[in-house]
Amino acid sequence: MITSLLTLALLAQDPGAGFPGNPANARPAVEIAWNRLYDDAEIYAHLDRLADQWPEMLTYRVIGESVEGREMRVYTLNDPSTGPVESKPAMWVDANVHGNEVQGSEACVYLLWYLLEKHGTNERVDELLARASFHVLPMVNPDGRHRWFHDAHSPHSSRTGHMPTDNDRDGKYDEDGPNDLDGDGHIVQMRKHVPGEGTHRLDPDDPRILIPVEPNDRGEKGDWIPLGTEGYDDDGDGRVNEDDSGGYDMNRAWPSSWRPNHVQYGAGPYPLYWPETRCIADFLYEATNVAAVQSFHNMGGMILRGPGAEIYGRYPRADLRVYDALGADGERMLPFYDYMILWKDLYSVFGGFVTWTYEGLGIISFTNEMWVSNRMFPQNGKDSGASWFGGASREDRMWFNDQLLSGAGYVDWHEVEHPLYGTVEVGGFRKDFGRVPPSFLIEEELHRNAIFCIRHAEAMPEVSIASHEVTDMGDGLLAVDVVFANAREIPTRTAMAAQRGVGAPDVFSLAGDGVEVLAVGELRDRWRPENTDYVTRDPGRYLSETGVPGRGEVRVRWLVRGTGAVTAAWSGEKATDVATTFDLP
Numbered sequence: 001m002i003t004s005l006l007t008l009a010l011l012a013q014d015p016g017a018g019f020p021g022n023p024a025n026a027r028p029a030v031e032i033a034w035n036r037l038y039d040d041a042e043i044y045a046h047l048d049r050l051a052d053q054w055p056e057m058l059t060y061r062v063i064g065e066s067v068e069g070r071e072m073r074v075y076t077l078n079d080p081s082t083g084p085v086e087s088k089p090a091m092w093v094d095a096n097v098h099g100n101e102v103q104g105s106e107a108c109v110y111l112l113w114y115l116l117e118k119h120g121t122n123e124r125v126d127e128l129l130a131r132a133s134f135h136v137l138p139m140v141n142p143d144g145r146h147r148w149f150h151d152a153h154s155p156h157s158s159r160t161g162h163m164p165t166d167n168d169r170d171g172k173y174d175e176d177g178p179n180d181l182d183g184d185g186h187i188v189q190m191r192k193h194v195p196g197e198g199t200h201r202l203d204p205d206d207p208r209i210l211i212p213v214e215p216n217d218r219g220e221k222g223d224w225i226p227l228g229t230e231g232y233d234d235d236g237d238g239r240v241n242e243d244d245s246g247g248y249d250m251n252r253a254w255p256s257s258w259r260p261n262h263v264q265y266g267a268g269p270y271p272l273y274w275p276e277t278r279c280i281a282d283f284l285y286e287a288t289n290v291a292a293v294q295s296f297h298n299m300g301g302m303i304l305r306g307p308g309a310e311i312y313g314r315y316p317r318a319d320l321r322v323y324d325a326l327g328a329d330g331e332r333m334l335p336f337y338d339y340m341i342l343w344k345d346l347y348s349v350f351g352g353f354v355t356w357t358y359e360g361l362g363i364i365s366f367t368n369e370m371w372v373s374n375r376m377f378p379q380n381g382k383d384s385g386a387s388w389f390g391g392a393s394r395e396d397r398m399w400f401n402d403q404l405l406s407g408a409g410y411v412d413w414h415e416v417e418h419p420l421y422g423t424v425e426v427g428g429f430r431k432d433f434g435r436v437p438p439s440f441l442i443e444e445e446l447h448r449n450a451i452f453c454i455r456h457a458e459a460m461p462e463v464s465i466a467s468h469e470v471t472d473m474g475d476g477l478l479a480v481d482v483v484f485a486n487a488r489e490i491p492t493r494t495a496m497a498a499q500r501g502v503g504a505p506d507v508f509s510l511a512g513d514g515v516e517v518l519a520v521g522e523l524r525d526r527w528r529p530e531n532t533d534y535v536t537r538d539p540g541r542y543l544s545e546t547g548v549p550g551r552g553e554v555r556v557r558w559l560v561r562g563t564g565a566v567t568a569a570w571s572g573e574k575a576t577d578v579a580t581t582f583d584l585p
Helices: 002-013 040-053 103-118 123-131 142-150 275-286 317-333 342-346 353-359 394-404 439-458 495-500
Strands: 058-065 071-077 090-095 133-137 189-198 200-203 206-212 222-229 290-298 302-305 338-341 364-370 410-418 422-429 463-474 477-486 506-511 515-522 541-544 552-562 564-571 578-584
Touching: 040 058, 040 071, 040 103, 040 142, 058 275, 071 103, 071 275, 090 103, 090 439, 103 123, 103 133, 103 290, 103 364, 103 439, 123 439, 189 200, 206 222, 206 394, 206 410, 290 353, 290 439, 302 317, 302 342, 302 353, 317 338, 317 364, 317 439, 317 495, 338 342, 353 364, 364 439, 463 564, 463 578, 477 506, 477 564, 477 578, 506 515, 506 552, 515 541
Parallel strands: 090 133, 090 290, 290 364, 302 338
Antiparallel strands: 058 071, 071 133, 189 222, 189 422, 200 206, 200 222, 302 364, 410 422, 463 477, 477 552, 506 541, 506 564, 515 552, 564 578
8 A cells, every 4th residue: 555655656746758648657747638528618728728838839829709709719839949830831720610510629639739748758749840830720610619518409509600690581580499498408309298199109128219100000099299309489480490590501611612502501692701711711821831631520430532522523643642542541540430532422512621721722631520430339340330420220329328328328208398289208319429429439539530630740741852963064064953852742732732823833943152053944854854844034943833742852953054052942832941052063
């Protein structure tokens, strides 16, 4: 006993250097419980704790406000000892554009926490943060998140932003939302007992479940009628819960392939109409060094890329190779997740965020649909075919709730009074069951998704000058060949950026006192330099729309006269600038 107490005391004094990700003899500098979910204020509070612990590494900027006046905070992680944020490629990560898709915000916090905790003790993290930075917006829709936590909702409601919207076109705004008849904070289901006059009966094996009574010659009927979602007709139009607060979709509001509301529901009057989307677009237009994007949603276990609609066509083959490599690694990191194309494997999305960041900004971008209910029913590692909400069947959901959650995920049926139907029963799964992991699986989900972000960030371009060579061409003319290499999968300019002229071209330069640069060209065939097309206008600066390919190289030849030191350099938006100085003979 004394020995155990002494060990605990020593650990309290010195938890060890960093947090290795293993449980023995180490504690993180900032303890955060990863087995629960946090509301909007708590998310910011956790991030502020991290910023207090690592003030030089983590800062934030308020880029705007939501419709209801909540701050839109972008937290920036950067190691200033290796250069300012602007000098490195950056990754953008966001979450919770749909207010009920909550665990993505925790994934954002976990990503920053993990990188900060491991910085200084983990070679992989140190190498990444030496050359890259992160911009993290944990809540695209803080209003929706706040309301989902603090108001009565189902797993699927509070998805929207909260600008008043007339969804049922009756001239009124947000007048018929769900009604929490028992005040427990969960919008569940209603049923009414009507002995001998109903359409359903109780399942004899589980009276929580209603079973339809099929039409029959005997005239037998059931004793129950299902009445749908908990609530009533507030505005007297004969419909229930049809005009809740808001009623639009900020993931249909981006410029790429945008369509009006009658084509794409929730799109709004024009792209970037809502303040939340506008401030994000302004930030990304300014942050030209962002070279990777991931956006967390839920659910279904999907790693999604565009195109969002079939009419767009195919993405360039060079960029597909990058997408496919990262998607394959994502499937290995995330059990039961599938790498998918939006329109082909899911459904068409016009005006989606990650289609805009790729098609409009030229950034390799993914949507992660977090949480897959196969994690509740893995069936010895085989796919149960139950990726969508709630598991393989209602019976499976009940079993999981009863056996693994000890009943915590389900509101048992109980009587309440309804203004139209009189005495009814309400019951069903809580708002935090189905779309989000149970508490004991949250941390695993966060960790795996954060590591996929890290893998994506590691693929951002890293340029170096691999070699230089000077050849005497005679009559005082020198050929200076410089090889610029990119060690990572993502090119300095994606094929999409090159095709559309998005952003600034890469610049390959050569300069030196007493040296006259006569011409420049890219050696596309190093063995046949005579086939090079040379540029003579401003030849000291060679502009390239295609940049340096992923895991490839570019050979640039300058024809010069003169002697002395020259500096060869590369600069671009998506990687750290490089240069080398050497002497001409």
